[in-house]
Amino acid sequence: THFGFRNVPEQQKESLVRGVFSSVASSYDVMNDAMSFGIHRLWKDHYVSKLDPHGGLKCLDVAGGTGDIAMRILDHARTKYGDRDLSVAMLDINPEMLEEGKKRFAKTMYHATPQISFHLGNAEHLDGFADNSLDLYTIAFGLRNCTHPERVLAEAYRVLKPGGVFSCLEFSHVENPVLAKAYNLWSFQVIPPLGHILAADRDSYQYLVESIERWKKPHEFSQAIRDAGFVTPDGEGHEPLTFNIAAIHTGVKV
Ligand code: SAM
Structure with a gap:
């Protein structure tokens, strides 16, 4: 491919990904909105309201980025349940x-709590998170x-308590062939140029669309969750969002 990401040796992937997110950090929120017409906000709202976190839970938000999920979890517990005991560790x-995440929280009531x-x-x-120590x-x-x-x-399995919940919101695969064609055109023809215009960074966005295409199919992902030791509730433990452009996968540590 143009970016040559498809065949990168495994050991280089981590540093490449690091580079991608360093270069997009400041424009990340704007690009998310532009790429998804703001739909990522609805997915995230739905994701957190379905989790319905409250009751002083100890949560860990991994790959927390600029804090979209951590903020929603805290706001949900506080506004719906008056819960100010729940905590979120963002990694x-x-x-x-x-840093973008910290700046954002610095303006909120959660700052320095x-x-x-x-x-x-x-x-x-x-490292630093004990076995069986977290609820979500x-x-x-x-x-x-x-x-x-x-x-x-x-x-994830190690750090969760028995009864703890693993929950992943991730891009998935559009199955309807007509929609898949349109989605593919949008991804490969529109998103990289949009990245160039809005973030002066075509390559990072080229990487993002390629990584979505390569990602596990829903049944493969559910199987990987079970292989880690989790139980997947409601059958596959998979909830498609917007024609399966994205999906929520759940696993429970029993
Ligand atoms: N969760 C946030 C959201 O939904 O807006 C951020 C998602 S962003 C697309 C992906 C994040 O994963 C980036 O902030 C990146 O630095 C982080 N990341 C990538 N690889 C990681 C790893 N191995 N461990 C922890 N974070 C990682």
Whole structure:
């Protein structure tokens, strides 16, 4: 491909991904809106309201980026349940993304409270997080970027308490052939040029659309979640969103 990402050796993937997110950090939110017509906000709203986090849960938001999920979790618990005991640890491998997240939280009531903490780290080894210590593990649009998703799942399983929930919001695969064609055109013909115009960065967005195309199919992903030891509820444990452009996958540690 134009960016040569398709055949990168495994050991280089991590540093390439790091580069992608360093270069998009400041324009990340604008681009998300432009690429998805703002639909990613609706997916994230739905994702968190369905999780319905409350009751002083200890949450870990992995690949937390600029804090879209962490903020929603805290807001949901507070506005719906008056819960100010729930806490979210936000972890990201990229210092620039984490910095954007910190800046955002600095303007909120959660700033400098035990409700939010920031951790620079790799989802594949959650050093500093004890076994069986967390109630909820979220990862939104992050797992696809990890070099070894299986290691990420194994770590998620390790840190969750029995009864704890693993929940992943990620791009998936459009199955309807007509829609798939339109979606493909949008992804490959529109998003990279849009990245060039809005973020002066075509290559990072070329990488993003390629990584979506290569990502696991829903049944493969559900199987990987089970292989890590989780139980997948309601059959496949998979909820398609917007023609399966994205999906929520759930696993419970029993
Ligand atoms: N969860 C946020 C959201 O939904 O807006 C951010 C998603 S962003 C597309 C993906 C994030 O994953 C980036 O911030 C990137 O730095 C992070 N990331 C990539 N590989 C990672 C890894 N191995 N461990 C932790 N974070 C990682």
